[in-house]
Amino acid sequence: MDLDKDLSLKLLEKMLLARKFEEKVYDLAKKGVVHGSVHLCIGEEATAAGTVLALDKSDYIMPTHRGHGQALAKGADPKKFLAEIIAKETGLCKGRVGSMHTYDRENNNLGAQGILGAQFPISIGVGLSIKLKKLDSVVMCSFGDGTSNQGTFFEGLNFADIWDLPIVFVCVNNLYGMGTHYSDTCNISINQKAKIFNIITETADGNDVEEVYLKTKKLVSKVKKEKRPALIECYTYRWLGHSAFDNRPYRPKEEVKKWKKLDPIKRYIDKLKKNNIEDSKIKSVKEKVDKIIAEAEKFALASDYPTFDDSMEQ
Amino acid sequence: MREITYSQALREAMSQEMREDSSVLLIGEDVGGGYRGCFGVSTGMLEEFGENQIIDTPISENTILGAGIGAALMGMKPIVEMMFEDFIAICFDGILNQAAKVKFMSGDQFSLNLVVRLPGGSGNGTGPHHSQCLESIFMSIPGLKIAVPSNAYDAKGLLKTSINLGEPVLFFEHKKLYKTKSEVPEEAYSIPFGKGKIIKEGSDLTIVALSYMVNVAKESVLELENRYGLNVEIIDPRTIVPLDIDIIGESVKKTSKLIILEEGVLRGGVGAEICSQVNEKFFDYLDYPIKRIASKNMAVPMSPFLEKAMIPNKDSVLDEIKEYLKL
Numbered sequence: 001m002d003l004d005k006d007l008s009l010k011l012l013e014k015m016l017l018a019r020k021f022e023e024k025v026y027d028l029a030k031k032g033v034v035h036g037s038v039h040l041c042i043g044e045e046a047t048a049a050g051t052v053l054a055l056d057k058s059d060y061i062m063p064t065h066r067g068h069g070q071a072l073a074k075g076a077d078p079k080k081f082l083a084e085i086i087a088k089e090t091g092l093c094k095g096r097v098g099s100m101h102t103y104d105r106e107n108n109n110l111g112a113q114g115i116l117g118a119q120f121p122i123s124i125g126v127g128l129s130i131k132l133k134k135l136d137s138v139v140m141c142s143f144g145d146g147t148s149n150q151g152t153f154f155e156g157l158n159f160a161d162i163w164d165l166p167i168v169f170v171c172v173n174n175l176y177g178m179g180t181h182y183s184d185t186c187n188i189s190i191n192q193k194a195k196i197f198n199i200i201t202e203t204a205d206g207n208d209v210e211e212v213y214l215k216t217k218k219l220v221s222k223v224k225k226e227k228r229p230a231l232i233e234c235y236t237y238r239w240l241g242h243s244a245f246d247n248r249p250y251r252p253k254e255e256v257k258k259w260k261k262l263d264p265i266k267r268y269i270d271k272l273k274k275n276n277i278e279d280s281k282i283k284s285v286k287e288k289v290d291k292i293i294a295e296a297e298k299f300a301l302a303s304d305y306p307t308f309d310d311s312m313e314q
Numbered sequence: 315m316r317e318i319t320y321s322q323a324l325r326e327a328m329s330q331e332m333r334e335d336s337s338v339l340l341i342g343e344d345v346g347g348g349y350r351g352c353f354g355v356s357t358g359m360l361e362e363f364g365e366n367q368i369i370d371t372p373i374s375e376n377t378i379l380g381a382g383i384g385a386a387l388m389g390m391k392p393i394v395e396m397m398f399e400d401f402i403a404i405c406f407d408g409i410l411n412q413a414a415k416v417k418f419m420s421g422d423q424f425s426l427n428l429v430v431r432l433p434g435g436s437g438n439g440t441g442p443h444h445s446q447c448l449e450s451i452f453m454s455i456p457g458l459k460i461a462v463p464s465n466a467y468d469a470k471g472l473l474k475t476s477i478n479l480g481e482p483v484l485f486f487e488h489k490k491l492y493k494t495k496s497e498v499p500e501e502a503y504s505i506p507f508g509k510g511k512i513i514k515e516g517s518d519l520t521i522v523a524l525s526y527m528v529n530v531a532k533e534s535v536l537e538l539e540n541r542y543g544l545n546v547e548i549i550d551p552r553t554i555v556p557l558d559i560d561i562i563g564e565s566v567k568k569t570s571k572l573i574i575l576e577e578g579v580l581r582g583g584v585g586a587e588i589c590s591q592v593n594e595k596f597f598d599y600l601d602y603p604i605k606r607i608a609s610k611n612m613a614v615p616m617s618p619f620l621e622k623a624m625i626p627n628k629d630s631v632l633d634e635i636k637e638y639l640k641l
Contacts, residue, residue: 126387128381159371314458
């Protein structure tokens, strides 16, 4: 099934935005401008853009610690987001928490999670509130493959099932929890774990943005209609380290090569061209993103650092 | 005025808020069906408010607390009941890294109306996993407020305040207080955080006591005063975060002597914090070093003999006061 042209370009734009944004963050990190740690999702953009763009504005997200792509796809202002990452007071959270913990209330982003597994219990309360308030929304609770080994995951699946909660669990399965391969940590797949709790499950090629989008879209409408939780497991790969300065000795070269060939952005541009989308349209998306990033960098660098005030003491 | 129990006061506070606002929820193990709350605090609430407000859960403390946090992020006013205070250990992340930090981390985009009710305390042989007083552990976590009501009147007023405070509150209820009665107005009222109460005025000695230990202090002091003709001031801080250090300081200015009495263990206790603050602000008014009376640094035993040896009681407190005053 081919998507509407505007939607295709939107998917491309959000993937490119995530890629260029993170390349900028990586660049700034190497220059020492980023204080602290960043977890980059380069290589995983199709999963981030495809899942989040399947949501409505009124839906909620809870991104992972590697969540720049998800937050940007939901609408986070790149200026404020980059300012947050380089610890400026104009940042989304006033420059207090940086890359890993961004909340963005305006876009229903309820906070990215620095404690892996802590998102599941919280997502239950969000889902419960959506249900009690009778909102036509879902909450998208994202996590990595490694996090599915936390006990809170199983509690969350159980609560979502018994309370019939409108939660879409998204597993960004990038094969590794830091340096440990998923196959060394568990003998069953993540969607199998969810099936035990009667969760509607789906799997997707996480580097194929249209597949991720279409399957998630279908799940979201199913969750809204049937008032039941769902889970989608997207298989993808992070190109860079766990954090920006991880040299990745645990990665076989062949594996990296294989996945780089599956670059979700290059793949999608090739597909769009094959589908007769004009080069000029693609070029203008690229230019638009470049401009957004340049403006974001300018804004973030020019902003001030926050200063301590007594009200911060609690 | 009518008298009701501490349990009834808690139930009345929750019920009055729930009638006003359907976003007030009670979430926990056996709060609705079955037991109606392990200690009967929520008896009858399921019948009045239904399953949309009285929410029974599986035995999963992590998710019980998380459900409260998530609901509070969505603008609800959840009250989470830990069946026993000791069980909070299972969901420590939710307290330490989530609830306490949301407001700061979000750059003030979100604030939580979240109350965690914590039945604690010993004295009935329930042993090391069902008897602790853990206030002091949480006192050093920025972002939490902590209430320790010692009587039905305060329990009702502080719970109403907690439900609407906009910050996460740990609400410590002592199990031995549930059946104690005091005069409680029928209408709803709020007691502000950070305002202590003088339980009994006096000029010879100040005792700051927490929660159930207020009752123990009263009994010990009654005997002390009868025997020695002394006049002891007893102060109940009611909340320990924020702490009304001034009401304690003003009392010390009168009495020049201070004892802090709590049921939690001595080492690193609430008493240690109060002692330090008084030293920093009111040292010049003290005649004697400040004394802390607390439980011994050990797990709470089931054995009634060991339990009695560990936890302050009327006689042990009396002995310690006499020693302090060199009587």
